[in-house]
Every structure is written in C-alpha cells, then in structure tokens.
Amino acid sequence: MSPAAAVVFYALAAAVVISALGVALARSIVTSALSLLGTLGGVAGLYLWIGADFLGIAQILIYVGGVLVLVLFAILMTHRIGDSRLTNLSAGVTVAAPSTIALGALLMKAALKTPWPVTEAAAAPTTARLGDALLDEWLLPFEVASLVLLLALVGAMVIARRAAHQKTRPADVA
Amino acid sequence: MWHEIGLTHYLVVAAALFVIGLYTVATRRNLVAVLMGVELIFNAAALNFVAFSHWVEGAVGGQVFALFVIVIAATEAAVALAIVLAIWRNFRSIDVADTTELRQ
Numbered sequence: 001m002s003p004a005a006a007v008v009f010y011a012l013a014a015a016v017v018i019s020a021l022g023v024a025l026a027r028s029i030v031t032s033a034l035s036l037l038g039t040l041g042g043v044a045g046l047y048l049w050i051g052a053d054f055l056g057i058a059q060i061l062i063y064v065g066g067v068l069v070l071v072l073f074a075i076l077m078t079h080r081i082g083d084s085r086l087t088n089l090s091a092g093v094t095v096a097a098p099s100t101i102a103l104g105a106l107l108m109k110a111a112l113k114t115p116w117p118v119t120e121a122a123a124a125p126t127t128a129r130l131g132d133a134l135l136d137e138w139l140l141p142f143e144v145a146s147l148v149l150l151l152a153l154v155g156a157m158v159i160a161r162r163a164a165h166q167k168t169r170p171a172d173v174a
Numbered sequence: 175m176w177h178e179i180g181l182t183h184y185l186v187v188a189a190a191l192f193v194i195g196l197y198t199v200a201t202r203r204n205l206v207a208v209l210m211g212v213e214l215i216f217n218a219a220a221l222n223f224v225a226f227s228h229w230v231e232g233a234v235g236g237q238v239f240a241l242f243v244i245v246i247a248a249t250e251a252a253v254a255l256a257i258v259l260a261i262w263r264n265f266r267s268i269d270v271a272d273t274t275e276l277r278q
Contacts, residue, residue, distance in 0.1 A: 024197050032210055055241060074259065157256075
C-alpha cells in the first residue's frame, strides 16, 4: 500500500471525526447540519477508498442530496427567522461525557485487541457484483425495501399534511 | 508501518463516529440535532459492515447490508422530520424537554 493512499485515508478519517465533533459540539444548529455534510462526505470517501464505489456514490446521492437537504429544511421550518435564540442547547453533559468516553474506550479496545480473521483483499470496484447479489441472493429484501420506501413516503406525507392542516386553525394562528 | 491501512483503522474510525453520535443523541435538546446524531450512528454501523465485508468476508454481503442501512436511514429521516414538523405545529417548540404531553 502506497504512502500516498495512506495519507488520503488519514485525511478522510480526520475529516470524518472532526466534522462529527462539529455536529456534536457546535453552538448553532445550522453549523451542526453543515458539519454533518463533512461527515457524510468523508464516509463516502472512506467507502470509495476500499473499492465500495457504488456505496460511495449512493451515500452522496441519498445522504448529502436527500437526507441533509431534508434536515436543513426541517431546521428552517422549525426556527422563526430572526429568532436569535439558537435552540441547540446541550444537557446532561456531566453524565453523557464520561459514559460515552468509557464506551468509546471499550470499543477501541475490542477493535484493536481482537484477532480478526483478516484476508488480503484488493480494492477493486464492486458495483457489478453488488448488482448481481441484490437481484439474486437478496431479491426479496430488495423488493421489501422498495415497499418500505413507498410506505415511508406516503406516511411522511400524511403526517406533514395533517400538520399543515392544523396550522390553519384559528387557535394556532396566535 | 504507518502506511499499512487495515481493518482496525476502519473499526477505530467507526467506533469514534458511533460514540460521537451517541453523545449527540444524549446531550442535544433539539429534536433535529438528535436526528443528526442518529444519522452519525447509522453511518458508523454501515462503515463497520463495509470494512468487515472488504477485509473478512471478501464478498459483497456487507455492502448489501450497508445499502439497506442507507435506505432505512432515508425512510427514518423522512418520517421523523415529518413528525418533527407536526410537533412544531402543536408545541411551537422542538425541544425534547418541552414536548412531554401526549394530548393537546
């Protein structure tokens, strides 16, 4: 493995972790959402780095193009423009910080100490094999996933429409 | 041997991502920020699946699972953000400490 590839990996890993810390610690929720962009893009880069090319592209299309835009819309629709109070407060840090750090130490120890049965694998593109697997071995879960997506689409629309309907009631106008 | 990137490197990054996501879910009071923490946890899990698929399995089963994780994350985001909008209409707040009533 060439040192240049390793440098790319470390840069991607640093981008992922630092921007994830931005999501967790930023004072403004808009900053958090934009940091999430860095995390999702970095994870897409890590997918591409080990040859999971289709997953990397899907990550960018679905997460950055879909989920993140949805999150930004939700932020804009649930904050009054000009409201200077940024409701991105943190609570329970005294309990959460030690317990998550302890869990992190445990996970790191498990990752580093376990003798994983590693095989040497080349970082080759896997899109063709992934397509074969999805339409052969994983066909039923694939079709169920499409049904789940349809149900989520209709369900989200019904919930959001009811919310829009309630907005027009006189009691909520004030 | 600093330039030999292996499975444990990916596992450490995924563990850090998972822990940061858990911290976000535990400490944020804004519902949208809590959802962002959940997205971080999803990404950590999917990254683990892909890393194990590459270095241990040697096939694409883990990548298929990561793809399903992405699909479920998308549906979760759509439904959860619709619920966030509904909560905002009812309570004029999406602070998890304010939304403690199940009836109007």
